[in-house]
Amino acid sequence: xxxxxxxxxxxxxxxxxxxxxxxxxxxxxxxxxxxxxxxxxxxxxxxxxxxxxxxxxxxxxxxxxxxxxxxxxxxxxxxxxxxxxxxxxxxxxxxxxxxxxxxxxxxxxxxxxxxxxxxxxxxxxxxxxxxxxxxxxxxxxxxxxxxxxxxxxxxxxxxxxxxxxxxxxxxxxxxxxxxxxxxxxxxxxxxxxxxxxxxxxxxxxxxxxxxxxxxxxxxxxxxxxxxxxxxxxxxxx
Amino acid sequence: xxxxxxxxxxxxxxxxxxxxxxxxxxxxxxxxxxxxxxxxxxxxxxxxxxxxxxxxxxxxxxxxxxxxxxxxxxxxxxxxxxxxxxxxxxxxxxxxxxxxxxxxxxxxxxxxxxxxxxxxxxxxxxxxxxxxxxxxxxxxxxxxxxxxxxxxxxxxxxxxx
Numbered sequence: 249x250x251x252x253x254x255x256x257x258x259x260x261x262x263x264x265x266x267x268x269x270x271x272x273x274x275x276x277x278x279x280x281x282x283x284x285x286x287x288x289x290x291x292x293x294x295x296x297x298x299x300x301x302x303x304x305x306x307x308x309x310x311x312x313x314x315x316x317x318x319x320x321x322x323x324x325x326x327x328x329x330x331x332x333x334x335x336x337x338x339x340x341x342x343x344x345x346x347x348x349x350x351x352x353x354x355x356x357x358x359x360x361x362x363x364x365x366x367x368x369x370x371x372x373x374x375x376x377x378x379x380x381x382x383x384x385x386x387x388x389x390x391x392x393x394x395x396x397x398x399x400x401x402x403x404x405x406x407x408x409x410x411x412x413x414x415x416x417x418x419x420x421x422x423x424x425x426x427x428x429x430x431x432x433x434x435x436x437x438x439x440x441x442x443x444x445x446x447x448x449x450x451x452x453x454x455x456x457x458x459x460x461x462x463x464x465x466x467x468x469x470x471x472x473x474x475x476x477x478x479x480x481x482x483x484x485x
Numbered sequence: 486x487x488x489x490x491x492x493x494x495x496x497x498x499x500x501x502x503x504x505x506x507x508x509x510x511x512x513x514x515x516x517x518x519x520x521x522x523x524x525x526x527x528x529x530x531x532x533x534x535x536x537x538x539x540x541x542x543x544x545x546x547x548x549x550x551x552x553x554x555x556x557x558x559x560x561x562x563x564x565x566x567x568x569x570x571x572x573x574x575x576x577x578x579x580x581x582x583x584x585x586x587x588x589x590x591x592x593x594x595x596x597x598x599x600x601x602x603x604x605x606x607x608x609x610x611x612x613x614x615x616x617x618x619x620x621x622x623x624x625x626x627x628x629x630x631x632x633x634x635x636x637x638x639x640x641x642x643x644x645x646x
Contacts, residue, residue: 263517274574275567275635278537283562286541292534295570297577307518311570370517411515423515448517 250385250441251485255375258442260347261332262468264355264459265368269326274310277324280361281313285354288320289313322354331355344373344472352468356461365458370448371471375479376440382406382430385441389483390428405430413450416474420467423448424474426482445479447471533573536597539587540565543595553591560614565595568608568618571635572642583645599645606641608633 266272274295281289291314296304306327313322321332331351335342348371359366379385383406390408391400400406407429415421424447431442449459449467459467540562548556557565565587573582585599593612599605607621610633618633622641631637 273567273571275570276563278570279563279566282537282541282566283544283559286537287545290538290541293537293570295574298571298574310574372517411513413515425516446517448515450515 249389249485250377250379250483252480252483253485254377254379255441255443255479255483256341256377257335257344257347258374258376259332259334259372260344260351261330261370261372262348262351262355263328263330263370263372263448264359264366264464265328265370266326266364267367267458268365269306271362271364272306272310272326274324277358277362278311278313280358281322281324281354284357284361288350289315289322291316291318320350324358329355329358344476348468348472352465355468356464359459359464360461366460366464367458368449369459369464369467369471370446371468371475372447373445373475373479375443376431376433377443378433378438379441380439382439382441386428386430416470420470421450422471422474423450424478426478428482443479443482445475447475533569533582536569536582536585536587537566540595543587543589554593555589556593557589557595558593558612561589561593561595561610561612564614564618565597565608565610568610568633568635568638569597572638575635575639576642583642599642601645604645606638606645608638 278293293314294312296308296310306325309323309325309328309330311324313324314320317336319334319336321330321334323330331354333347333351335347358364383403386406386408387396387400387403407427409427409429410425412424413421414424425445427444427446429442429444431440432438433440540557543555543557544562546555548554569582576582583599585597588596588598590596590612595608595610597608597610599607603625605621605623605628608618609621610618619630620633620638620641621630622628624644
């Protein structure tokens with residue numbers, strides 16, 4: 249049976265939603281990020297033409313910064329900022345915290361340097377495990393024996409998707425989504441189990457009480473710990 | 486790249502054609518919306534990374550050298566990046582920011598220069614934000630200066646090969 253040890257991290261994504269869009273300036277954001285993380289985001293910068301800005305929803309990024317080695321990517325728009333980390337092929341099973349930390353650094357710097365108001369936070373992790381038959385493995389893990397006989401016998405694809413809303417720590421109410429599904433990776437289309445976790449603060453959090461840098465760090469510390477703990481419950485061993 | 490879409494399933498009807506509404510993670514405000522990525526990657530936008538890289542190297546380099554201050558001030562760094570990025574977005578897909586050269590003056594201001602046989606365009610960003618940035622342009626012997634704006638810089642850089 250597959251356990252949490254069989255999985256490796258595919259990507260770690262941290263996201264902030266910024267309701268006060270009037271302040272946004274692509275140039276100022278890039279200046280702020282490059283001043284502190286210029287050596288990190290040393291790849292091509294891509295920006296949308298100004299003429300298209302007015303037609304686009306604020307969630308669509310106006311600028312993308314990335315690292316030459318492909319491990320880090322930052323997309324920024326008036327309504328949202330995402331910092332994503334992916335391990336290199338040579339990396340030896342990095343921890344979730346080691347992937348999240350560089351992303352959180354960027355987010356908190358952006359908030360402090362630009363004095364933006366943050367209304368919502370999200371932490372998304374994807375992990376994969378190579379498995380010969382992902383569907384049957386998931387069925388054996390999550391379904392009662394009688395269901396494995398029928399109706400889930402010989403399933404080619406299977407997926408579970410679970411959502412909870414709870415307080416991992418006093419003062420933090422979050423949504424926690426876990427999605428376990430079948431996937432394929434690489435040009436050879438090797439079968440894998442893909443697990444996506446999405447931990448986010450509630451969408452109706454009061455904009456009058458935005459997240460500042462210390463609260464942002466606290467949320468992601470909690471999210472990293474919770475993501476690992478939840479994941480090990482889904483695939484114990 | 487992980488593929489999870491299965492072409493053995495039936496493509497979904499548009500919502501407007503359905504008589505019922507499935508519960509969907511995508512529409513659920515309790516999940517994190519998937520970030521848009523395709524539009525940006527397909528936009529074909531000019532890259533100014535080489536100039537920004539030079540500027541970052543100066544920012545992270547030694548504070549002084551034999552000729553004086555070698556590192557831009559924070560104000561000059563921020564203003565230069567802002568002007569270059571905003572100029573790039575004004576130019577849009579019609580023209581790239583041309584190849585140029587970044588340097589620091591003796592007090593920490595920034596110069597970005599586009600020098601060609603028949604023309605010169607210089608962006609001068611002062612060390613202090615108390616002074617305005619300006620553009621110097623020279624084409625076929627005619628020269629002038631003007632206040633630096635993204636629109637103005639874009640207009641002159643369109644003429645530089």
